[in-house]
Amino acid sequence: MHFSDYDTRLAGYAVIVNEDREILLSWFNGGKEPAHALWTLPGGGIEFHESIEVGTIREIKEETGFDAELVRPLTTHTFTENRSNASRRRSAPRPFKGVRVVYQARITGGILGTLEVDGTTDRAEWLAIDSLTGIRHARIIDIGLEAWRTVA
Template sequence: MITEARLGAYAWIERDGMVLLTLWQGAPERGIEPHWGLPGGGVEWNEQIHEATIREVREETGFDVEPAELLGVTVIHLTADDRIAPGDGPLRLVRFLSRATITGGQLTDEVGGSTLRAAWFSRGELAALPTEQVLDWALGLVDTGPTPGLPSPTR
């Protein structure tokens, strides 16, 4: 039985053929090496998905963004053994992916968080990087378009 759930808001940001990624620190104590993923993370209790997307991208990359269409939602179930702290029990992750456009700021690495750095990569470079599973899911959505029936982000 799932007793804990976590919402995550992630952004697909592509500019001039380059995709913005963030390097998560991993969990060396569990044998999980650092790997690249999309800017984003946990939605706080009182946040809307678009608000969390804006906040997370700013924290992890230094950029201000405007979320656009919601590309997709995925649900991932982790067993207690799959979690970074296995004693925490099973977890349901619900991830929201929005396309976003940069409106300001400058590329800056996060300080004091779980992201080590942010960087731009061409699509051709993505296959050679150690990446998180969410990136494969996102590439499929970006290339095929939003999941039918998804609402637009609310303001």
């Protein structure tokens, strides 16, 4: 399929692990579908005018309250699905491709607390990495941690 035949969303995420082996996560409230609420990595969609790095740092700040710097890219992850964007364009549904870049990052300042207003992130917390098996979380966390473990 030619790239002009599907919609793409570019997103940047961060794996931030502290000295206590806790990972900084954001609570995604599910947006219009509260049943889809779960923990995820801080990050999200990159705006048209932003570089992936600048957008990822902005997303970290919005979702966690922390200033951060990116240490290194860890991995990329792509997925495809059928999504309807007909409500936005009044056209037939188009296939969708998500492209996610995951970075290792570190906190440089700020205070824990979500800055989003009327967004999809309700809070951020440090959670023990070992606790993830028992909580509802996005697959991107597992993808990011697997890549992080290869460089940590």
